[in-house]
Amino acid sequence: MTLSVIIPTKNEAACIADVIQELEGVAAISEIIVVDGHSIDETVNIVRSMGYRVVVQPGAGYGDAVQEGVRHAVGDAIAFIDADGSYDPRELPDLLRLVAEQGHDVAFASRYAPGAGSDDDTWLRLVGNKLFTWLLRFFHGVQISDALFLYMVARRSVFQRTSVTSPGFEYCIEFPIKVHHAGLRYTEIPSRERPRIGGESKVRAFYHGWKIFVTVAREWLVRLLR
Ligand SMILES: Nc1nc2c(ncn2[C@@H]2O[C@H](COP(=O)(O)OP(=O)(O)OP(=O)(O)O)[C@@H](O)[C@H]2O)c(=O)[nH]1
Ligand SMILES: [Mg+2]
Numbered sequence: 001m002t003l004s005v006i007i008p009t010k011n012e013a014a015c016i017a018d019v020i021q022e023l024e025g026v027a028a029i030s031e032i033i034v035v036d037g038h039s040i041d042e043t044v045n046i047v048r049s050m051g052y053r054v055v056v057q058p059g060a061g062y063g064d065a066v067q068e069g070v071r072h073a074v075g076d077a078i079a080f081i082d083a084d085g086s087y088d089p090r091e092l093p094d095l096l097r098l099v100a101e102q103g104h105d106v107a108f109a110s111r112y113a114p115g116a117g118s119d120d121d122t123w124l125r126l127v128g129n130k131l132f133t134w135l136l137r138f139f140h141g142v143q144i145s146d147a148l149f150l151y152m153v154a155r156r157s158v159f160q161r162t163s164v165t166s167p168g169f170e171y172c173i174e175f176p177i178k179v180h181h182a183g184l185r186y187t188e189i190p191s192r193e194r195p196r197i198g199g200e201s202k203v204r205a206f207y208h209g210w211k212i213f214v215t216v217a218r219e220w221l222v223r224l225l226r
Contacts, residue, residue: 001100002030003092003153004075008057008065009047010037012083014198017046019085028093031075034083035065043083062202063164063171070159076100079153085197086120087151091189095153098187105184106154108176109191110146116190124205132173132212139220142180144188148172148212151191158184169208170215177219 005023009016016034023029034047034054047054055072057065066080077099081087091109098107111118112129121129132147150172162178164171179186 001077001096002075003028003077003079003096004031004033004069004073004156005029005079005081005089005092006066006069006073007032007034007081007083008037008062008069009034009039009043009083010065010202011039011041011043012199013039013041013043013046015084015196016043017050018197019081019083020047020050020052022085023081023089026089026092028096029089031073033069033072035069037061037065059167061168061171063169063174064167066171067165070156073156076156077153078156078159080150082151084199084201086194088192088194091151091191092153094189095151098189099153099155102187103185104187105158106152106179106186108144108146108186108188109149109151110144110188111149111191111193112145113188113190116146116192118193120193120195128205128209132216135213135216136173136176139216140177140180142176144176144186146188147176149191149193150175154179158182166215168211169203170211173212174215174219177216181219181223 057068095107098104136142164174166174
């Protein structure tokens with residue numbers, strides 16, 4: 001099974017070269033696509049000088065970027081990798097194996113499964129994550145332990161079967177909700193999140209937290225009123 005890796009970038013000049021170099025050491029990967037969100041630093045030049053493809057996203061936001069990446073990807077399976085070095089790509093072969101050999105449609109990585117951890121979490125994010133993981137379970141029945149990570153490998157067909165359309169970081173929660181309700185087969189493995197290499201986080205905890213909450217509630221109401 002071939003694997004496309006999609007990297008959304010927004011002003012990640014401090015990290016992107018290290019992230020791509022590390023991905024080069026992972027044999028399972030057949031394609032790397034960087035989807036840039038109109039960076040005003042050297043991100044795009046760095047990626048192109050390393051010989052990789054950059055797609056400029058049509059709109060704005062994390063979700064818009066990964067959707068654009070999916071439109072370009074040709075691999076049998078797709079992974080999203082953050083450009084800040086926080087995902088350990090050595091976990092990709094294990095995630096891919098669950099899809100390629102064990103029949104799962106999606107394999108999620110979790111920072112809160114037994115044996116996992118995070119060196120990047122703040123207490124606020126930890127509490128937010130626990131809350132959203134609980135909301136996912138209670139309102140949608142989604143059986144994962146890390147609602148907001150979205151480090152995963154998914155069959156390419158999953159994206160046609162779910163049509164996840166959130167333009168921003170809410171994509172991270174709309175994805176598992178729709179995977180679950182589409183009746184797809186998913187599982188998770190423990191993951192170790194690392195700290196950002198450099199640059200700045202794009203997440204604003206309360207603003208994005210609110211948008212994520214609205215997404216959980218909207219998807220619940222849509223199904224309730226159907
Ligand atoms: N193309 C694109 N990429 C984005 C956009 N917003 C964020 N990203 C990228 O999405 C990834 C996740 O963003 P981060 O800021 O690292 O979010 P996070 O991992 O939740 O936050 P930290 O743990 O603080 O790093 C990074 O690779 C960003 O560069 C956007 O609007 N467009
Ligand atoms: Mg990050």
